[in-house]
Amino acid sequence: MSTSTLTRGDRQAPARKPSRLRESLFPGERMLAPSRLLALVLLIVLALAWIVPFLWAFATSLKSEASAAASASWIPEDGFRWDAYSSVLSEGNIPLWAWNSLFTSTVITLITVAISALAAYGFSRIDFQGRRWLFFVIIASLVIPPQVLIVPLFYQMLTLHLVDTYWGIILPQVIAPAMVFILKKFFDQVPIELEDAARIDGASRFRIFWSVVLPLSRPILAAVSIFVFIAAWNNFLWPFIVTSDSSLMTLPVGLQTVKSAYGLQYAQNMASAMLAALPLIIVFLFFQRQIVKGISTTGFGGQ
Amino acid sequence: MSTTTAMTTPAEGGAVREAAAEPQSLRAGKKDWRGWLFVGPFVVLFALFLVWPMIHGLYLSFTGESLTGANGQLIGFDNYAEAFSDPVMWHSLWNTVWFTVLSTIPLVVVALGLALLVHQVPGQWFWRLSFFMPYLLASTVVAQFWIWMYNPQLGLVNDFLGNFGVEPIAWLQDESWAMISVVVTTLWWTIGFNFLLYLAAIQNIPEQQFEAAALDGASRIKQAFRITIPQLWPTTVLVLILQVLASLKVFDQIYMMTNGGPAGATRPIVQYVFEVGFTGYRFGYASAISYIFFALIVLVSLVQFRITNRRNG
Numbered sequence: 001m002s003t004s005t006l007t008r009g010d011r012q013a014p015a016r017k018p019s020r021l022r023e024s025l026f027p028g029e030r031m032l033a034p035s036r037l038l039a040l041v042l043l044i045v046l047a048l049a050w051i052v053p054f055l056w057a058f059a060t061s062l063k064s065e066a067s068a069a070a071s072a073s074w075i076p077e078d079g080f081r082w083d084a085y086s087s088v089l090s091e092g093n094i095p096l097w098a099w100n101s102l103f104t105s106t107v108i109t110l111i112t113v114a115i116s117a118l119a120a121y122g123f124s125r126i127d128f129q130g131r132r133w134l135f136f137v138i139i140a141s142l143v144i145p146p147q148v149l150i151v152p153l154f155y156q157m158l159t160l161h162l163v164d165t166y167w168g169i170i171l172p173q174v175i176a177p178a179m180v181f182i183l184k185k186f187f188d189q190v191p192i193e194l195e196d197a198a199r200i201d202g203a204s205r206f207r208i209f210w211s212v213v214l215p216l217s218r219p220i221l222a223a224v225s226i227f228v229f230i231a232a233w234n235n236f237l238w239p240f241i242v243t244s245d246s247s248l249m250t251l252p253v254g255l256q257t258v259k260s261a262y263g264l265q266y267a268q269n270m271a272s273a274m275l276a277a278l279p280l281i282i283v284f285l286f287f288q289r290q291i292v293k294g295i296s297t298t299g300f301g302g303q
Numbered sequence: 304m305s306t307t308t309a310m311t312t313p314a315e316g317g318a319v320r321e322a323a324a325e326p327q328s329l330r331a332g333k334k335d336w337r338g339w340l341f342v343g344p345f346v347v348l349f350a351l352f353l354v355w356p357m358i359h360g361l362y363l364s365f366t367g368e369s370l371t372g373a374n375g376q377l378i379g380f381d382n383y384a385e386a387f388s389d390p391v392m393w394h395s396l397w398n399t400v401w402f403t404v405l406s407t408i409p410l411v412v413v414a415l416g417l418a419l420l421v422h423q424v425p426g427q428w429f430w431r432l433s434f435f436m437p438y439l440l441a442s443t444v445v446a447q448f449w450i451w452m453y454n455p456q457l458g459l460v461n462d463f464l465g466n467f468g469v470e471p472i473a474w475l476q477d478e479s480w481a482m483i484s485v486v487v488t489t490l491w492w493t494i495g496f497n498f499l500l501y502l503a504a505i506q507n508i509p510e511q512q513f514e515a516a517a518l519d520g521a522s523r524i525k526q527a528f529r530i531t532i533p534q535l536w537p538t539t540v541l542v543l544i545l546q547v548l549a550s551l552k553v554f555d556q557i558y559m560m561t562n563g564g565p566a567g568a569t570r571p572i573v574q575y576v577f578e579v580g581f582t583g584y585r586f587g588y589a590s591a592i593s594y595i596f597f598a599l600i601v602l603v604s605l606v607q608f609r610i611t612n613r614r615n616g
Contacts, residue, residue, distance in 0.1 A: 035423070035522065036424060039423040039424055040424045043420050046417065046434075047430065047433040050434055050437070050491065051433055052459065053437075053449065053491065054448070056448075056459050057447075057448050057451065060451065068457075071457065072458065072459060115344045115345040115348065116345060118341045118344060118345065119341060119342040119344070119345035119346070121341055122338045122339075122340075122342040123338075123342065126335050126338035126341060127333075127334055128334055128335055128336055128337070128338025128339055128342075129334050129339075131338060134342065141349075141353060143600065143604050144597070145548075145597070145600055147552055147554065147573045148357075148593045148596060149356045149357065150576065150580065150593075151360060151363065151576065151586050151589045151590050152356035152586075153352070154580070155356075155359070155368075155586060156356055171348070171351075172352045174352075175348055175349050175352055175353050177349075205337060205340075206340075233441070234439075234440070234441040234442065236442050236555050237554060237555065237573075241581060251441070251443075252442065252443040252444075255441075255443045255444070255447070256443050256446075259447065266451065272447075273443075273444045273447040273448060280441075281439075283439070284435075288431075291439075295499045295500065295503075296499050296500060296502070
């Protein structure tokens, strides 16, 4: 595999060239080329298959419990209604869990980006004692799956009395060696001449980092922040392990624990799932370009 | 899947090689201790919440530590001996590998197919939206959607198949269907990531190559097999590496949809760690199983590293 596929920064990401088909789209006959038409039909069928689970969940969430439990028809006999949403929002803990998710994910994102950017700059620009082995250790740690750490981490949280606290949820999630790596690659490409002027003026290292390098790095910082935020928002296993107090749970954890409590209330189940999905759908609509570009140029962001 | 885990990684292999290389922009000269001020905050948290638990977990795996008051003494390799003779451990390990095989193949092949198709037609943003959106959902949401889709009496899947005279199937409760059903859900959920990697790679192939082939009268299908797919090989290797590592870490959707059942038929190794550690509270034994899982991940990573290194000569 070529490393460059992964780490090529924004700098090299080519401005999207207009794709062939946009040029030749409407000169009629070529668009109707049989192979292209076939591709289109196939894609429409596949896209439908991908969208249907969403629509089906949404349709169910708009039914009454009685008609949701009666049959698999799309249109309920007693009509669509918002009842499931209002009962989920008024009776359940969903607003509280959404707040917990928003709070912990935001703090995780702020800390992760801050410490990762500082470290990446240090590794990129300052030749300090132990730099090389330290960086090697951090990169080597990429091989450690977070799942391996759950038992000793929980034990550690017990001794630190951080079980069932926000900090217990947050602290283990702020270490992101992949982000240090990605940001270092980016800083490596920033021409050092840009810093020289500031240095001649007597600016300190930190001052240069803060007022010269960071402003240049806005796009990559935005991409990293979005990915860290989404990962934290969606993370299930760790918050699930470290919280048992319902009032501290994040949205994914809370939903999992009430799933059984709702029992056979299908409409409410789907309404709460839709509510949990909504913030990320909005995030995607707003940041589609950054997300797509982030994944295609660095290959990070999840899995 | 996987999407669950806080953070993972672009291919470790490439990264390790990079670590050895000097950044071009680093000015040679005297060592400057102030670098530690920059890396300090990260390193402290890294040592506290990654390095320390990693070491402590290894230690725990040689003890009988548990929350139920059993002894925390060192007991040598007893935990490992128990694990290697524990049929549930082997079954879970096998389920993990089997899930990885079953999910990786379609997640690579279908993603490639989708990208090839989307490259042919207009409206990229719409296709990206459709196929990528599920990737951003939390595992809980995905599991809820699909438990409902798979519902034996009221689910859409059986309703649809009923049109073709198929008898209702209890997808998640039937031993022969449970794993397949989870794989289908995983495909729906995570294909967007691989799809985007492929789509970006296709758009980087120089236009002239297609034009030349079109002049030679090559059909679109021929173009795909002769030009596009071979050129995408580096991307395929990358996607394969990331996908295998991600699939091996599966936990969330299986835990939520089948709870590892029926009769342990879908229980992955991470869930076994979770059960031993957090329902049985046997921290020592759970740590030993964690380390066996870790050994598997390291082994797979090393194999991948060797293969890609050889290829790059």
